Amino acid sequence: MKIEIVENSGKKIIGITGDIDMYSSPALRDELMGLIKKKALALCVDLRSVTYIDSSGIATFVEGLKCMKAYGGRLQFCEVPHGILEIFRFSKLDRVFEVYGTIDDAINS
Amino acid sequence: MRDVITIVIPSHPRYLSVIRAVTDRVGQIYEIDEKVVQDVRLAVDEACSNVIKHAYRGDTSQKIILKYSFRPDMLKIVIEDSGLKTQKKSLKGRDLDDIRPGGLGIHFIKRVFDVFEMDDKKKKGNRLMLVKHFCCPDIANISTKSV
Numbered sequence: 503m504k505i506e507i508v509e510n511s512g513k514k515i516i517g518i519t520g521d522i523d524m525y526s527s528p529a530l531r532d533e534l535m536g537l538i539k540k541k542a543l544a545l546c547v548d549l550r551s552v553t554y555i556d557s558s559g560i561a562t563f564v565e566g567l568k569c570m571k572a573y574g575g576r577l578q579f580c581e582v583p584h585g586i587l588e589i590f591r592f593s594k595l596d597r598v599f600e601v602y603g604t605i606d607d608a609i610n611s
Numbered sequence: 612m613r614d615v616i617t618i619v620i621p622s623h624p625r626y627l628s629v630i631r632a633v634t635d636r637v638g639q640i641y642e643i644d645e646k647v648v649q650d651v652r653l654a655v656d657e658a659c660s661n662v663i664k665h666a667y668r669g670d671t672s673q674k675i676i677l678k679y680s681f682r683p684d685m686l687k688i689v690i691e692d693s694g695l696k697t698q699k700k701s702l703k704g705r706d707l708d709d710i711r712p713g714g715l716g717i718h719f720i721k722r723v724f725d726v727f728e729m730d731d732k733k734k735k736g737n738r739l740m741l742v743k744h745f746c747c748p749d750i751a752n753i754s755t756k757s758v
Contacts, residue, residue, distance in 0.1 A: 521631075524660045525624035554631065556656050557719060561712035568711070585649060592722065593715055594707045 505533050511609045513544050519551040522559030531562045538569045543576070546608040550581035560593060567598065576600060578608045616679040622663050622692070623671035627656050630677065641681045650723035651686070651743065657716035658690050658739055665701065666694030666737055686743045693736035697729060 503526035506517040514537060522530060537545055547563070549555075567577045580602040582590070590596045602608040618633055620626040631652050638648030659675055667673045676691040704721070705714030721727055726742035 521628060523624065523627050523631075523656065524663065525627060554653075556653060556660065557713070557715040558660065560715060564710065565712040589653075589719075593718070595710065598710055 503529065505530060507533070507537070510546075510605060513546055513609055514542055515546050515548055515605060517548040517551070521554040522552060522562075523554065523556045524558045527556075527558040527562050530559065531565070534562060534566045535569070538566055538575070541573055541575065542570075543574075544578065545570070545575070546578040546580055546602075546605060548581050548605060549579055549583060549586055552583065552586060555586055555589065560589070560595065563599070564595070578602060578611070580605050580608045613682075614680065618677050620659075620675050620677075621671060622667045622673040622675050622694075624660070624663060627659060630659055631656055633677070633679075637679045637681070641686070643681075643686065647723070647743070650719075651688075654720040654723050654741065655688060655690070657719045658741065661697075661716055662690065662692045662694065662737070666692045666697060668695065670694075684745050686745075688741045690739045690741070691733070691736065697737050697739075699729070702727070702729070
């Protein structure tokens with residue numbers, strides 16, 4: 503798994519490539535929580551190149567969301583592959599995750 | 612069940628990708644529907660993650676044994692470890708409406724497998740039996756469950 507963080511219109515975009523599993527999710531958690539500790543107001547996770555996600559990856563995002571909500575921040579997701587969207591729906595996380603079609607949609611929200 | 616595919620991996624999370632790759636390949640060999648294979652792959656990965664976390668308490672020097680067997684009406688996967696006994700009460704996921712980190716793995720296993728049972732006969736460690744039924748002989752390529 504690779505993580506690339508870029509800034510777009512004042513918003514941090516977290517681009518992830520590869521598999522998010524029990525092996526790689528601690529690195530993702532470190533990156534995400536590092537940004538959250540700095541009280542990032544809005545983060546957008548670009549999932550287009552994610553080939554796999556398991557419950558540990560999802561737990562990382564749920565934890566991030568809870569931490570951001572505590573200070574009024576927003577955790578967004580964009581370009582979510584169909585299979586991952588299905589997992590979000592099955593887990594009822596589509597009710598709490600902000601999911602957008604494209605990065606621009608997330609930025610303009 | 613004629614052919615049984617057996618793999619043994621170290622109980623280190625880095626090898627979960629090997630399990631996923633083998634599961635994909637087993638699905639291809641038996642021409643199982645890709646959507647079913649994706650769900651099985653996630654479920655098997657979650658089951659093995661649980662072995663590492665709970666049965667072995669993070670000890671990466673142990674072994675996990677997986678046995679895949681297929682016939683046209685079913686796919687059976689047996690996962691064995693020699694770690695701590697799994698408590699039956701821990702085989703229940705959290706309420707899906709209770710949004711919090713963790714507790715989803717069991718749901719991912721149960722959503723695709725029709726049988727999800729610990730073999731009580733195993734004295735040391737655990738033997739998890741997962742069975743996916745296909746509704747008629749030549750339709751392994753048709754999902755019997757959907758999200």
